[in-house]
Amino acid sequence: MLEAKHLHKSYTLKEKNGWLSRRKQQIKAVNDLSLTIEKGEIIGLLGVNGAGKTTTIKMLSTLLAPTSGTISIDGINAVKQPELIKRRVNMIAGGERMLYWRLSARENLMYFGRLYGLNGNTLKQRCRALIDKVGLTEFADRPVERYSKGMKQRLQIARGLINDPDYLFLDEPTLGLDAPVARQLRVLVKSLAKEKNKGILLTSHYLEEVEELCDHVSIIEKGHLLLQGTPRRIIQTIVKDRSLIVVMKTLDKENWHWLKQETDKLGIHAQKKETNEGTRVDMKATFDMTSSFLALAQKRNLQLIRFDAKKPNLEDAIIRLTEVHD
Amino acid sequence: MWIAFSATFKRQLITMRRAYPWSFFIGHILDGVYITIFAYLSYHFIFQGQLNTQFVSYTGTSDYLSYVIMGGVFNSFAVSLLMIVSRMLINEMREGTLEALLLTPSSRLGYFLGAAIQGLMRSGIEWLAIICVGLFFGLNLVAAHLALLLPIMIVLCFALFAQALVLGGFMLAFRDTYITQNTLFVIMTLVSGVSFPPQFLPDWIQGLSLIMPLYYGLELMRSVMTHAAPSSDILYHLLSLSTLGILYFAIGLLFMKRMEKSVLEKHFG
Ligand SMILES: Nc1ncnc2c1ncn2[C@@H]1O[C@H](COP(=O)(O)OP(=O)(O)OP(=O)(O)O)[C@@H](O)[C@H]1O
Ligand SMILES: [Mg+2]
Numbered sequence: 317m318l319e320a321k322h323l324h325k326s327y328t329l330k331e332k333n334g335w336l337s338r339r340k341q342q343i344k345a346v347n348d349l350s351l352t353i354e355k356g357e358i359i360g361l362l363g364v365n366g367a368g369k370t371t372t373i374k375m376l377s378t379l380l381a382p383t384s385g386t387i388s389i390d391g392i393n394a395v396k397q398p399e400l401i402k403r404r405v406n407m408i409a410g411g412e413r414m415l416y417w418r419l420s421a422r423e424n425l426m427y428f429g430r431l432y433g434l435n436g437n438t439l440k441q442r443c444r445a446l447i448d449k450v451g452l453t454e455f456a457d458r459p460v461e462r463y464s465k466g467m468k469q470r471l472q473i474a475r476g477l478i479n480d481p482d483y484l485f486l487d488e489p490t491l492g493l494d495a496p497v498a499r500q501l502r503v504l505v506k507s508l509a510k511e512k513n514k515g516i517l518l519t520s521h522y523l524e525e526v527e528e529l530c531d532h533v534s535i536i537e538k539g540h541l542l543l544q545g546t547p548r549r550i551i552q553t554i555v556k557d558r559s560l561i562v563v564m565k566t567l568d569k570e571n572w573h574w575l576k577q578e579t580d581k582l583g584i585h586a587q588k589k590e591t592n593e594g595t596r597v598d599m600k601a602t603f604d605m606t607s608s609f610l611a612l613a614q615k616r617n618l619q620l621i622r623f624d625a626k627k628p629n630l631e632d633a634i635i636r637l638t639e640v641h642d
Numbered sequence: 643m644w645i646a647f648s649a650t651f652k653r654q655l656i657t658m659r660r661a662y663p664w665s666f667f668i669g670h671i672l673d674g675v676y677i678t679i680f681a682y683l684s685y686h687f688i689f690q691g692q693l694n695t696q697f698v699s700y701t702g703t704s705d706y707l708s709y710v711i712m713g714g715v716f717n718s719f720a721v722s723l724l725m726i727v728s729r730m731l732i733n734e735m736r737e738g739t740l741e742a743l744l745l746t747p748s749s750r751l752g753y754f755l756g757a758a759i760q761g762l763m764r765s766g767i768e769w770l771a772i773i774c775v776g777l778f779f780g781l782n783l784v785a786a787h788l789a790l791l792l793p794i795m796i797v798l799c800f801a802l803f804a805q806a807l808v809l810g811g812f813m814l815a816f817r818d819t820y821i822t823q824n825t826l827f828v829i830m831t832l833v834s835g836v837s838f839p840p841q842f843l844p845d846w847i848q849g850l851s852l853i854m855p856l857y858y859g860l861e862l863m864r865s866v867m868t869h870a871a872p873s874s875d876i877l878y879h880l881l882s883l884s885t886l887g888i889l890y891f892a893i894g895l896l897f898m899k900r901m902e903k904s905v906l907e908k909h910f911g
Contacts, residue, residue, distance in 0.1 A: 432748075
């Protein structure tokens with residue numbers, strides 16, 4: 317288990333004010349953040365730009381020392397024994413960095429593998445297996461500078477797995493990938509957690525991805541934890557409104573008045589709008605109104621052309637959450 | 643340490659074979675050749691073979707051309723080795739691989755040594771090329787104290803390696819390679835007795851030669867390769883060079899460690 321407790325990180329920024337004088341400024345990037353990752357679990361770390369996600373990941377992967385707080389990974393203190401921790405974790409960031417462009421995929425993996433103390437046939441086999449896994453077999457001996465963005469990103473995933481880490485931190489891993497590649501990546505991430513029993517921390521601005529993959533989500537703002545829970549619970553607690561949109565060929569005045577009265581009784585807020593498709597009724601309520609509305613429609617035999625019940629998603633939750641805090 | 647050493651050595655070898663830095667290579671050779679030709683021309687056409695008597699008393703030789711050509715040979719060797727080692731980490735930073743490297747539990751010393759030993763292959767070729775050119779322009783090699791040649795070379799390489807660590811630390815601190823390295827190289831070439839003995843310089847500048855491995859290296863190499871000198875002088879200089887190397891080494895390792903941390907703290911992205 318990875319346990320981070322009361323993490324703080326401040327950066328010191330020196331700003332020029334005047335010709336030679338400089339003013340020191342402290343930026344609290346992470347402020348009293350605690351989180352745990354179990355093996356086999358995928359945790360999502362969400363927050364707007366500058367919330368402190370990358371900083372948190374860099375602390376967990378030993379690149380940055382926390383200003384205060386503790387990180388322990390399977391009982392080892394990460395701040396005191398970073399050398400031991402480095403063998404058990406790895407980090408993958410989105411974008412095209414963290415690879416040697418002059419080297420081929422195989423040479424990159426061989427180099428990093430050696431730095432982790434692997435050698436001989438073990439190393440060769442692992443490199444081959446990883447190259448296969450990320451689908452770069454054909455291009456394995458071509459220099460990385462001639463790769464496309466997606467290929468570089470896939471190679472980065474392989475690099476992140478070269479030491480077979482127990483915990484893997486992914487900082488916006490699907491940034492700039494096209495849909496099929498991003499999807500392959502999600503499948504891979506899921507299997508790493510569920511089949512290989514790795515603990516995974518994921519940050520992403522694509523909320524569907526987080527909703528699909530993560531067992532638990534932590535939402536942070538200005539380095540501080542706002543909310544923690546399963547994606548479903550977060551959505552339930554934050555987004556109270558549900559909406560239902562129906563379109564009917566016609567809806568006469570009398571039926572509309574009746575519908576309005578009935579929905580009011582149920583606590584549904586309904587609005588009518590004429591569109592070229594037909595008459596559209598937008599309904600909002602704090603509960604799932606599908607069945608109640610269908611019952612009403614049947615009573616008056618209303619002919620529906622379209623019926624859209626929109627389920628709230630994590631995106632709505634985040635938007636709502638940030639609205640509240642602004 | 644061995645692991646990081648051999649891994650980095652191999653990596654650098656592949657990189658060199660794939661994209662040989664011809665411009666650096668030729669640049670370094672030309673630097674040495676320019677010093678040689680410049681000395682040759684000024685000796686024959688400006689001084690007309692006349693030497694300042696002070697020169698003879700400072701250097702113990704009247705063979706000016708050999709003196710200068712040796713200076714050019716070892717100056718470009720030193721510049722080449724210093725550049726190869728000192729730019730390693732800042733290059734990783736610029737290419738975006740620094741974090742991936744620091745994520746691994748590998749020895750930084752092994753990493754630098756791997757780069758240095760591989761770099762010696764390159765610097766060594768340059769060194770030989772300049773010596774060959776020098777032979778045409780009046781470099782007289784003699785085989786005095788030949789047994790000392792190898793130990794001197796090893797100690798000199800170690801001291802230059804250690805100096806490169808300190809230089810690399812400054813590069814990370816200033817986020818700059820060009821100005822930082824060239825400031826050092828200008829001073830180094832001036833005070834280390836490359837084309838004239840440092841005794842010609844004002845005292846306060848002359849003192850700087852004492853912290854330049856190249857200065858001791860040149861004294862030693864000239865005594866061993868061009869004219870015989872008493873072996874007690876050789877031992878004294880060899881000892882000074884070793885001490886200086888160890889000093890640079892200790893400072894360089896600590897400074898590098900600090901700068902590495904500070905770069906991670908201050909580097910956005
Ligand atoms: N090296 C640094 N020096 C000073 N301030 C920094 C540094 N790195 C990050 N910050 C600041 O710390 C805060 C958190 O940054 P961080 O990169 O962790 O955010 P993030 O959640 O990853 O954002 P994004 O979604 O844009 O990637 C920001 O206000 C940022 O400006
Ligand atoms: Mg970030």
